[in-house]
Amino acid sequence: MKLEYFIAKRLITTKNYKSSISAPIIKIAIAAIAIGMVMMIVSIATGMGLQQKIRQKVSAFNGHVIITNYDDNQSEVSVEPISLHQNFYPKFKNVEGISHIQAVATKAGIIRTEKAFEGIVFKGVGKDFQWENLQEYIIKGRIPNLKSNLNPEVILSEYLANRLQLKVGDKFNTFFMKEEGKLPNLRNFKIVGIYNSGFQEFDATYIIGDIRHIQRINKWQKDQVGAFEVFVDDFSKIKEKGEEIYAEIPPTYNSVTIEEKYFNIFEWLKLFDFNIVVILIIMIVVATINMVVALLVLILERTQMIGILKAVGANNWSIRKIFLYNAGYLILRGLLFGNLIGIGVLLIQKYFGVIKLNPENYYVTQAPVAIDIPYIVALNLGTVLVCLLVLLIPSYIITKISPVKAIRFD
Numbered sequence: 001m002k003l004e005y006f007i008a009k010r011l012i013t014t015k016n017y018k019s020s021i022s023a024p025i026i027k028i029a030i031a032a033i034a035i036g037m038v039m040m041i042v043s044i045a046t047g048m049g050l051q052q053k054i055r056q057k058v059s060a061f062n063g064h065v066i067i068t069n070y071d072d073n074q075s076e077v078s079v080e081p082i083s084l085h086q087n088f089y090p091k092f093k094n095v096e097g098i099s100h101i102q103a104v105a106t107k108a109g110i111i112r113t114e115k116a117f118e119g120i121v122f123k124g125v126g127k128d129f130q131w132e133n134l135q136e137y138i139i140k141g142r143i144p145n146l147k148s149n150l151n152p153e154v155i156l157s158e159y160l161a162n163r164l165q166l167k168v169g170d171k172f173n174t175f176f177m178k179e180e181g182k183l184p185n186l187r188n189f190k191i192v193g194i195y196n197s198g199f200q201e202f203d204a205t206y207i208i209g210d211i212r213h214i215q216r217i218n219k220w221q222k223d224q225v226g227a228f229e230v231f232v233d234d235f236s237k238i239k240e241k242g243e244e245i246y247a248e249i250p251p252t253y254n255s256v257t258i259e260e261k262y263f264n265i266f267e268w269l270k271l272f273d274f275n276i277v278v279i280l281i282i283m284i285v286v287a288t289i290n291m292v293v294a295l296l297v298l299i300l301e302r303t304q305m306i307g308i309l310k311a312v313g314a315n316n317w318s319i320r321k322i323f324l325y326n327a328g329y330l331i332l333r334g335l336l337f338g339n340l341i342g343i344g345v346l347l348i349q350k351y352f353g354v355i356k357l358n359p360e361n362y363y364v365t366q367a368p369v370a371i372d373i374p375y376i377v378a379l380n381l382g383t384v385l386v387c388l389l390v391l392l393i394p395s396y397i398i399t400k401i402s403p404v405k406a407i408r409f410d
Contacts, residue, residue, distance in 0.1 A: 029294035030334040036283035037338025043279045047272040049368035057199045060133035063229025070254040081224035095244045097233045102128045105214040105226030109176040124211030141168040141193035154209035155193035198359040288390045310403040320395040
């Protein structure tokens with residue numbers, strides 16, 4: 001094995017090799033592997049990054065599983081209240097893998113200013129609300145103070161603030177509809193923060209404030225809320241946890257996962273998995289074809305050397321290993337350049353956000369990336385393995401070379 005490796009190394013480093021006719025082809029093969037690796041790393045990182053970011057945004061506004069009353073209400077508005085006194089609140093003891101549960105309520109309203117008006121959904125939250133999920137989206141101001149007495153502090157989206165010509169510190173009136181025939185309920189709120197999730201469906205709809213406003217408007221008790229939002233530890237198990245939660249809650253309640261509630265969005269996200277697989281297959285095929293061509297050229301160029309080695313007693317497998325070692329070295333060079341460029345591109349995008357996206361189409365303002373080292377390592381190992389296995393086929397030509405004809409070959 002050491003002899004074959006030594007000969008392969010001499011083939012790589014010799015001046016004759018560098019100036020041979022195969023040099024341009026070998027450079028093309030290395031470049032193809034490098035470009036293919038860059039494309040694969042970027043496609044996986046951006047695909048996974050976009051999926052993770054959108055999941056985070058949807059769950060930040062809804063939780064992973066939503067528990068409500070079992071009724072025909074299909075809107076975003078809470079109609080019938082739920083008591084806080086539940087076996088699963090404030091901790092879901094009978095289902096493992098639940099990280100948090102919070103009580104919320106929603107009510108439709110209309111914001112009216114001197115210059116404009118907008119229909120909104122007021123989302124009331126309490127002291128148990130996890131603001132950490134929304135903190136990264138707040139671009140101005142702060143979160144409302146819900147730990148003190150009832151106050152008018154709310155946050156709304158940059159989209160609504162621009163349309164209503166409002167800013168942090170401004171106050172505005174909101175009208176909430178009551179039963180038919182009665183005058184709407186008026187509430188005056190103060191903006192303490194502005195968020196921008198990049199998710200148009202949420203930014204154009206929600207303002208977030210104290211749940212006690214909705215309890216008073218609906219004449220609910222202090223221990224009555226509109227719904228519970230449940231967060232799971234592992235999103236990949238959301239379907240399984242959703243079924244477990246549904247089995248544990250009372251029969252008069254219903255639970256739905258965000259994958260079911262936002263079916264179209266998550267079906268669209270699944271397309272990224274298919275696209276990534278297609279890109280991986282195409283890039284590996286292109287890299288492999290280039291390496292096959294390079295190996296064939298190397299074999300033809302070293303036909304005399306193959307004949308001499310066979311004449312002095314070397315068997316076919318030993319000679320094949322020499323060229324496979326050589327090919328392996330070239331593959332590793334291509335992977336090295338590809339990884340350096342690919343990871344470099346990802347780091348630039350992660351910290352500088354060079355590539356922008358239209359939030360109306362992609363729900364994000366810039367292309368998110370997820371740099372997952374295990375995936376990158378697996379990608380490199382898989383590329384090396386596939387290329388070397390395929391290269392066993394063209395290396396079989398060596399077994400057909402006759403020593404006498406090879407030595408006389410010119």
